[in-house]
Amino acid sequence: xxxxxxxxxxxxxxxxxxxxxxxxxxxxxxxxxxxxxxxxxxxxxxxxxxxxxxxxxxxxxxxxxxxxxxxxxxxxxxxxxxxxxxxxxxxxxxxxxxxxxxxxxxxxxxxxxxxxxxxxxxxxxxxxxxxxxxxxxxxxxxxxxxxxxxxxxxxxxxxxxxxxxxxxxxxxxxxxxxxxxxxxxxxxxxxxxxxxxxxxxxxxxxxxxxxxxxxxxxxxxxxxxxxxxxxxxxxxxxxxxxxxxxxxxxxxxxxxxxxxxxxxxxxxxxxxxxxxxxxxxxxxxxxxxxxxxxxxxxxxxxxxxxxxxxxxxxxxxxxxxxxxxxxxxxxxxxxxxxxxxxxxxxxxxxxxxxxxxxxxxxxxxxxxxxxxx
Ligand code: NAP
Ligand code: ZN
Numbered sequence: 001x002x003x004x005x006x007x008x009x010x011x012x013x014x015x016x017x018x019x020x021x022x023x024x025x026x027x028x029x030x031x032x033x034x035x036x037x038x039x040x041x042x043x044x045x046x047x048x049x050x051x052x053x054x055x056x057x058x059x060x061x062x063x064x065x066x067x068x069x070x071x072x073x074x075x076x077x078x079x080x081x082x083x084x085x086x087x088x089x090x091x092x093x094x095x096x097x098x099x100x101x102x103x104x105x106x107x108x109x110x111x112x113x114x115x116x117x118x119x120x121x122x123x124x125x126x127x128x129x130x131x132x133x134x135x136x137x138x139x140x141x142x143x144x145x146x147x148x149x150x151x152x153x154x155x156x157x158x159x160x161x162x163x164x165x166x167x168x169x170x171x172x173x174x175x176x177x178x179x180x181x182x183x184x185x186x187x188x189x190x191x192x193x194x195x196x197x198x199x200x201x202x203x204x205x206x207x208x209x210x211x212x213x214x215x216x217x218x219x220x221x222x223x224x225x226x227x228x229x230x231x232x233x234x235x236x237x238x239x240x241x242x243x244x245x246x247x248x249x250x251x252x253x254x255x256x257x258x259x260x261x262x263x264x265x266x267x268x269x270x271x272x273x274x275x276x277x278x279x280x281x282x283x284x285x286x287x288x289x290x291x292x293x294x295x296x297x298x299x300x301x302x303x304x305x306x307x308x309x310x311x312x313x314x315x316x317x318x319x320x321x322x323x324x325x326x327x328x329x330x331x332x333x334x335x336x337x338x339x340x341x342x343x344x345x346x347x348x349x350x351x352x353x354x355x356x357x358x359x360x361x362x363x364x365x366x367x368x369x370x371x372x373x
Contacts, residue, residue: 003207007259009133009144010170011252018046018134018172022053028130028169029090032061033083033110035103037068041094044177046134050092062086064106067095070151070158070274070281071102073116080109083129090130093168096189097140097149097281100133104148104166107131120152120159128165136177138247139189139282141196141255143171151275157344158271167259173252175244183231185280186239186247187326190228192282193251194221195289199264200257201307202296203353210260211306213253218310220250228326265358266292268350269367272341277331286327290320291366296356303355320373330371338367 012021025032032054034047041047047063054061064079083091083106091110093103107129108114114124133143142148146166152159181189197217200210224243231237239247270284279287293316297304304316313319342363351357358366 003209005207005209005260006164007144007167007256008164009168011144011173012170013173013249013252015174015176016049017174018049018053019056021172022056024170025053025059025092025132026057028132029088030059031086031088032059032090032092033079033086033088033106034061034063034065035067035079035091035093035106036063036065036099037095038065040096040136041065041099044136044180046094046136046174046177049174050094050134061092062088067099067102069096069098071098071105072151072153073119076102076105076109076148076150077116079103079106083110088129090132092132092134094134094136096135096137097142100135100140100142101148101150103131103133104142104168105150105161108148108161108163108165120161122163124163124165126165131168133168133171134177135171135173135248135251137181137185137189138175138178138244138251139192141193141251141258143168143173144252144255145259147258157275157348173248175241175248178244178248179239179241183228183237186231187228188280188282188286189251190221190224190247190282191286191289191323191326193217193247193254195266195282195285196254196258196263197221197250198289198293198307199266200254200261202264202303202355203261204355205261205353206355207260210257214257215310217250217253217257218307220246220253222311225322225326232326232328262353263350264354265345265351265356265363268345268348269341269363271348272344276337276341277333279331283327286323287330287370288366290316290323291370292358293319295358295362295366299356324373333367333371335368338364341367
């Protein structure tokens with residue numbers, strides 16, 4: 001089998017890296033659209049730093065701050081219409097995975113006309129606006145992937161636009177923006193990154209390079225786990241700067257992994273939990289990761305063993321127990337709902353991408369197990 005590694009995004013990491021490297025914005029274009037969520041970028045200083053850098057270069061900008069969690073198709077068409085109308089020639093997306101994904105779709109839709117029914121077709125002209133991405137959560141890795149994941153009401157799930165055109169031109173990682181992230185969001189997003197790293201190793205497209213990045217990401221996240229458990233116990237607990245940096249770097253590495261491998265059965269099932277039950281993306285993956293690794297352990301023990309070794313675990317049950325502690329009380333789910341979600345998940349390309357492909361019945365068993373323990 002042939003392996004390849006491709007990740008053309010320039011990555012700048014470090015405190016104040018946006019203002020220290022403001023000249024990079026001059027290479028992107030002459031007028032920027034800042035794409036972000038309603039509040040957090042204004043509160044954590046990231047939007048201010050971007051504006052300062054743009055003003056230093058004399059670059060005019062406008063702000064589209066209407067991106068909601070799990071962005072809709074309508075939202076990205078609205079952002080693209082604004083970009084076109086205002087003659088914007090590059091995009092700066094600031095936020096968690098939602099604004100970053102929306103920014104990537106807006107960059108594509110502002111550069112070419114794509115009908116809604118062809119949005120996920122992968123069939124695009126070779127045109128996109130340059131993009132700078134600023135992650136303010138440590139989980140999705142969207143800053144280095146070629147995916148934009150949108151809520152797709154017609155398909156009743158989340159669907160990704162996947163195209164090399166969507167690799168950002170540059171990404172700025174400054175952990176200071178994640179300092180005010182709440183404990184639950186910190187944990188959910190860290191679990192998302194863990195899930196990316198683990199699923200990367202469970203993908204049919206895993207390679208020596210993606211595995212090396214995945215193991216490094218898993219080890220880094222696991223080092224932060226004792227503090228996550230402590231944060232759940234004590235409202236006084238504050239993650240220190242080093243932990244914030246480590247989580248952001250782990251998320252970056254896990255993003256580099258899924259840019260090569262895609263995600264697998266965990267994300268396939270997790271999308272329904274988000275779409276129908278409004279369960280946060282990272283949490284949805286966390287609810288499934290342990291039970292899926294138990295299945296892998298039975299069918300591909302050597303592969304499961306390599307992943308567990310990176311966590312310093314000897315069996316999947318230990319991961320399941322850890323995730324249960326991190327996730328706390330579970331939501332209620334009916335057997336009818338489980339049936340419906342498995343029918344949807346089995347059709348996704350993420351299942352075909354899994355070394356261990358669960359059957360619909362396997363998935364029903366996993367979901368049932370996850371919500372009853
Ligand atoms: P999110 O939906 O982007 O943000 C969740 C919440 O966190 C929002 O309320 C946001 O507020 C807030 N927030 C963001 N940064 C903050 C900060 N520094 N301090 C305090 N609050 C902050 O959550 P996410 O988990 O990062 O992203 C999930 C999305 O990413 C999903 O749509 C998922 O499908 C997608 N995803 C994409 C990829 C990819 O490769 N493209 C990979 C995995 C997941 P505001 O709304 O005010 O900003
Ligand atoms: Zn994810």
